[in-house]
Amino acid sequence: MSPTHQPVLAVETLHWLAPVSGGVYADCNVGLGGHAAAILASSAPDGRLLGFDWDEDALALARRNLAVYEARTWLLRRNFIELEVTLAELAIVRIDGLLLDLGISSLQLDGRSADGSARGFSFRRCESLDMRMDRRGGRTAADLLRDLSASELADILYYYGEERQARRIARAIVEQRRQVPLDNTGQLAELVAAAIPRRFHPAKIHVATRTFQALRIAVNHELENLATILTMAPSLLRSGARFCVITFHSLEDRLVKRAFRADPRLRVLTPRPVTPSAEELRRNPRSRSAKLRVAERREETG
Numbered sequence: 001m002s003p004t005h006q007p008v009l010a011v012e013t014l015h016w017l018a019p020v021s022g023g024v025y026a027d028c029n030v031g032l033g034g035h036a037a038a039i040l041a042s043s044a045p046d047g048r049l050l051g052f053d054w055d056e057d058a059l060a061l062a063r064r065n066l067a068v069y070e071a072r073t074w075l076l077r078r079n080f081i082e083l084e085v086t087l088a089e090l091a092i093v094r095i096d097g098l099l100l101d102l103g104i105s106s107l108q109l110d111g112r113s114a115d116g117s118a119r120g121f122s123f124r125r126c127e128s129l130d131m132r133m134d135r136r137g138g139r140t141a142a143d144l145l146r147d148l149s150a151s152e153l154a155d156i157l158y159y160y161g162e163e164r165q166a167r168r169i170a171r172a173i174v175e176q177r178r179q180v181p182l183d184n185t186g187q188l189a190e191l192v193a194a195a196i197p198r199r200f201h202p203a204k205i206h207v208a209t210r211t212f213q214a215l216r217i218a219v220n221h222e223l224e225n226l227a228t229i230l231t232m233a234p235s236l237l238r239s240g241a242r243f244c245v246i247t248f249h250s251l252e253d254r255l256v257k258r259a260f261r262a263d264p265r266l267r268v269l270t271p272r273p274v275t276p277s278a279e280e281l282r283r284n285p286r287s288r289s290a291k292l293r294v295a296e297r298r299e300e301t302g
């Protein structure tokens with residue numbers, strides 16, 4: 001495991017997921033394999049893990065980090081919304097636990113891909129505005145900035161970034177793209193800073209944080225994917241199986257909270273979300289917005 005890689009809420013997740021030998025667990029966001037390794041270690045000797053990640057760089061590292069568990073793992077480069085068909089392909093009827101650890105990994109935020117191309121998630125460097133986690137297809141952030149109307153852009157910024165200055169930023173994007181293509185992170189960060197009057201700049205976060213979050217969510221269809229798996233998962237869980245979800249912003253957390261409460265097949269085990277300890281926050285400041293919610297599949301009736 002890379003020395004800088006720290007799975008978020010690792011102890012708490014393991015406690016709630018409670019993996020046991022013989023169980024089959026799905027890790028829908030395998031990333032670098034931090035949570036997956038913990039699940040495999042605590043379900044030894046014969047717990048099995050099905051790991052999804054659609055980012056080929058993440059999956060390559062996960063394969064390396066989980067090599068000692070190879071005989072007990074399936075690692076797949078797939079969108080996690082393919083969970084149901086994947087289980088059918090593997091002839092697995094029900095699973096004993098499911099983990100979602102949503103959002104972006106530090107590998108994606110910090111870096112370049114194995115082939116040297118930029119990822120474009122961060123406003124802290126100047127690079128091409130891609131933002132796709134899965135680069136096999138789909139539109140990049142630069143494509144959206146080029147093709148969408150001002151009102152479509154404003155909606156994305158407002159709903160996915162909770163950005164109150166959405167209209168101002170969208171107008172500035174449309175004005176700028178008439179003169180030059182808007183296709184790198186530095187340009188976009190500068191544009192946002194210039195479009196928002198100084199007195200409205202947030203005190204605690206970079207002025208472009210919400211815009212970058214909104215575009216990333218739109219490019220990767222993050223909320224649609226989350227809604228799909230929240231609907232799909234309960235029927236794939238054995239009774240008593242735990243469904244653990246770690247989110248990183250209020251839009252995701254709200255979706256999870258509502259889906260758990262509304263589903264009669266689930267019993268909510270965490271009325272309030274579990275958050276990182278003071279110790280974890282000190283060690284890993286990026287964990288500060290993490291929230292873990294857990295539900296349990298009820299006994300089937302009828």
Ligand SMILES: C[S@@+](CC[C@H](N)C(=O)[O-])C[C@H]1O[C@@H](n2cnc3c(N)ncnc32)[C@H](O)[C@@H]1O
Nearest residue numbers: 007029031032033034035053054055079080101
């Ligand atoms: C926060 S990281 C997971 C970190 C991981 N739990 C660990 O311990 O290393 C989230 C990962 O989920 C992946 N991801 C996000 N949405 C996905 C989706 N719909 N299907 C498959 N992978 C997805 C991202 O590519 C990223 O690698």
